[in-house]
Amino acid sequence: MPVTDLATDATLDRDTGDLRSRILTIAERLFREMGYRKTTVADIAACLRMSPGNVYRFFPSKKALNEAVAERLLRQIEAELGCIVADTGMSARERLRRFVLTMHAMSAGQFTANRRMHDMVEVAMAESWEVIHAHIGRVEELLVTLVAEGARNGEFRVSDPRAAARCVQTAVVRFCHPALIAQCADREQPTIEEMTDFLMTGLRAE
Amino acid sequence: MPVTDLATDATLDRDTGDLRSRILTIAERLFREMGYRKTTVADIAACLRMSPGNVYRFFPSKKALNEAVAERLLRQIEAELGCIVADTGMSARERLRRFVLTMHAMSAGQFTANRRMHDMVEVAMAESWEVIHAHIGRVEELLVTLVAEGARNGEFRVSDPRAAARCVQTAVVRFCHPALIAQCADREQPTIEEMTDFLMTGLRAE
Numbered sequence: 001m002p003v004t005d006l007a008t009d010a011t012l013d014r015d016t017g018d019l020r021s022r023i024l025t026i027a028e029r030l031f032r033e034m035g036y037r038k039t040t041v042a043d044i045a046a047c048l049r050m051s052p053g054n055v056y057r058f059f060p061s062k063k064a065l066n067e068a069v070a071e072r073l074l075r076q077i078e079a080e081l082g083c084i085v086a087d088t089g090m091s092a093r094e095r096l097r098r099f100v101l102t103m104h105a106m107s108a109g110q111f112t113a114n115r116r117m118h119d120m121v122e123v124a125m126a127e128s129w130e131v132i133h134a135h136i137g138r139v140e141e142l143l144v145t146l147v148a149e150g151a152r153n154g155e156f157r158v159s160d161p162r163a164a165a166r167c168v169q170t171a172v173v174r175f176c177h178p179a180l181i182a183q184c185a186d187r188e189q190p191t192i193e194e195m196t197d198f199l200m201t202g203l204r205a206e
Numbered sequence: 207m208p209v210t211d212l213a214t215d216a217t218l219d220r221d222t223g224d225l226r227s228r229i230l231t232i233a234e235r236l237f238r239e240m241g242y243r244k245t246t247v248a249d250i251a252a253c254l255r256m257s258p259g260n261v262y263r264f265f266p267s268k269k270a271l272n273e274a275v276a277e278r279l280l281r282q283i284e285a286e287l288g289c290i291v292a293d294t295g296m297s298a299r300e301r302l303r304r305f306v307l308t309m310h311a312m313s314a315g316q317f318t319a320n321r322r323m324h325d326m327v328e329v330a331m332a333e334s335w336e337v338i339h340a341h342i343g344r345v346e347e348l349l350v351t352l353v354a355e356g357a358r359n360g361e362f363r364v365s366d367p368r369a370a371a372r373c374v375q376t377a378v379v380r381f382c383h384p385a386l387i388a389q390c391a392d393r394e395q396p397t398i399e400e401m402t403d404f405l406m407t408g409l410r411a412e
Binding site for chain 2: 125129133136163164166167170171173174177179180183186187189190194195198199201202203204
């Protein structure tokens with residue numbers, strides 16, 4: 001294949017990626033401002049000055065759009081959590097504390113704080129559970145890495161880091177699951193700090 | 207007041223209580239068999255061979271019926287949990303284990319196993335949160351009693367039994383909240399036994 005063709009393909013890929021990403025940015029903004037149910041593909045297309053057909057070329061259904069927006073938001077949370085795990089200048093204990101606090105703050109900020117996001121979340125939970133399931137799996141891997149590191153350096157005394165990481169992840173679901181954050185808004189205790197301290201004891205943190 | 211009048215009042219109270227209870231039994235059965243949304247007050251009245259007006263005399267709306275059915279089911283869970291806490295022949299550790307397992311099994315059995323119960327639960331979560339909130343509060347009190355006993359007899363080493371009990375209660379929400387039991391059905395780990403062991407460590411159970 002001549003070099004020029006390769007260059008053209010790369011440009012095309014980049015432009016296609018850019019357009020896909022622009023559609024998602026606008027879709028997320030409209031879901032946030034008008035709510036998922038009230039936003040139509042025509043609204044999104046109009047904001048981008050393109051035809052609805054152009055949006056459908058990338059996202060064949062509104063469900064596909066919702067999934068892609070949800071996945072992008074969840075990937076942002078994972079990116080932050082990944083940075084915390086990778087920051088080996090901090091103790092595993094301190095990183096775990098920040099991990100839990102960040103997961104809570106970002107979930108609350110992205111999915112619960114804005115009431116207009118609730119219907120997007122509800123639809124994602126009902127129709128696109130695989131996207132959420134995959135996110136839970138990736139968060140689990142990050143937590144396993146962190147707990148295993150703490151076990152290796154003697155900060156946590158656990159025999160099975162994966163099992164311990166899963167228990168930590170499950171124990172904080174009330175602070176991360178959008179529906180539970182909303183339902184438990186009037187239950188002030190345990191605070192996330194109390195919960196984190198309790199989990200540290202569960203990990204026999206020294 | 208003459209004795210006969212007292213007797214009449216007592217009989218009246220008992221009959222009224224019986225009727226209320228019979229309405230609830232039938233309502234629960236129909237919610238289970240047909241689903242909450244498809245069950246009408248007329249269906250319930252027909253099963254009891256009475257007029258819908260008679261049902262409305264006890265429960266002025268379908269929401270009131272849903273609340274009363276939900277509360278009765280939740281009180282059944284609390285009664286079982288109360289028996290476990292009161293069984294001081296067992297160690298606090300063993301009682302806590304049974305407490306968590308029973309809470310999970312009864313929540314799953316009453317609210318999740320039968321798909322027709324899902325809409326009743328959904329409506330209760332959305333419209334009658336106070337009933338659920340009060341139940342959570344009563345379960346908290348039972349757990350506080352149990353953890354405080356374990357702390358007094360040296361089984362659990364916790365400085366604040368209430369704070370510890372709240373952490374345990376929050377940590378097992380994935381195993382008790384009907385929506386989460388359903389959503390996590392494909393996540394086999396942590397098992398409730400792994401979670402309970404982890405919580406024992408959190409309580410520094412000796």
